[in-house]
Amino acid sequence: MKHIIEDLAEARLHYLINGTEMRQNGQAGDLEVLTRKKELFEKRKVDIVKAKAKAVIVKSSLEDDGTLCVMYTIHFEYLCKEHDGHLYLEEQIEERTAFLYDELLIKDREVKKKPAGFSDGNSVIEYERSEREDFGRAFQYDRLAAVQYAEKFWNKRNPAYKNFSDNCTNFISQCLHAGKAPMRGHPNRGSGWWMKASSWSYSWTVAHSMKMYLAQSKAGLRAVQVSRAEELMPGDIICYDFEGDGRFNHTAIVVAKDKSNMPLVNAQTYDSRMRYWSYEDSTAYTPSIRYAFFHITDDTTKE
Template sequence: MYNREAAVAYANQWWNGRNPDFPSFDVDCTNFISQCLLAGGAPMYGYPNRERGWWMQGGTWSFSWSVAHSMRWFLGGSKKGLTARQVSSPEELDLGDIICYDFQGDGRYDHTTIVTAKDGQMPLVNAHTYDAYQRSWDYKDSYAYSPNAKYLFFKVNDRFS
């Protein structure tokens, strides 16, 4: 069972720090989101194949653990363990859900965040790389934002298969 409260608590605890139990990356957004999902009880699988599953073990990790574009494809297609379904609008997201960002609109997803609060119906998100706490989900105030930006909204399934 996905514990959304635990995932959000982790995101709020570590949004501006790095948990020494995990490696830290220069581009750390997806690694941070993976840690949040793990704190929420998401099960890892796929070790040692870096191109399959979602995992961190033995000093290495899957691409989906640490690369935004890989996580986007993992969340969009996983049928085992951690699964999610894509929804069409940010208002449909709950705490603990995930947003993937393609800032250039070129089909390559380059950022990942977790919903940690709501402002009315709109999600507020936490993130790493440029650490953010309850930032507006659309990142329109970010240097990375462009009018071509595309977003994917993923509702994490509450039950793991």
């Protein structure tokens, strides 16, 4: 069983690196995503020097019709070489489900996750700013500490915080807080930016609410929205509206810049490290994608 999954991963890597034709048995969607990733590397003039994949079976169950359902994670590592010879390691972890019958692959797909804040087709997406929030606690953003946190926890969950199946914005909030950004607004969930015990603001965990907060906040954690990705620095934030419908549904933190001055990001939910900022290699990507780029600023407001 595991060897079938590992063979699938090897086929994906061979296609990405060597262009070797990949059989599409149950993986038609993967080919489209891998093609975009391959084209993205070529456009950036980045070579994959070495790649490997490690699969871990989480659980398996036998269906009534004899189909074996296998839930597993797979950790991809890509050693990337830029045009000037600089090397860096990109990593991604996927949660997937494979369906096999008599050791033949029927279907293999990435697990789709519902964005945080969505329930029965509705979502809490707006952010309310009260007048009293204009007076926050002054702070200087520690970019290095935020990036160090993003590097330490990109593929694991910090037990000091409540975590979710869709953890992307919660993770980014943790990174910002590690960078000394002060919480405020408790206990109003629609106000400020905070997490306390078993409660939290929408801006802490919901991608669209964080985007609204960063665009509007005038004290404490705040940001300037810029127009281009290359204007960002490590520690800054990118918000993603994959469908281009005005509702932002993912958040990532810049941890480095490539030799073309473009951001490389870390993120959770679909855990990734040193990923190219545009997310063209994501299953969530659509041609209608929109981005919001936020440069985090210091707050000199006094109490």
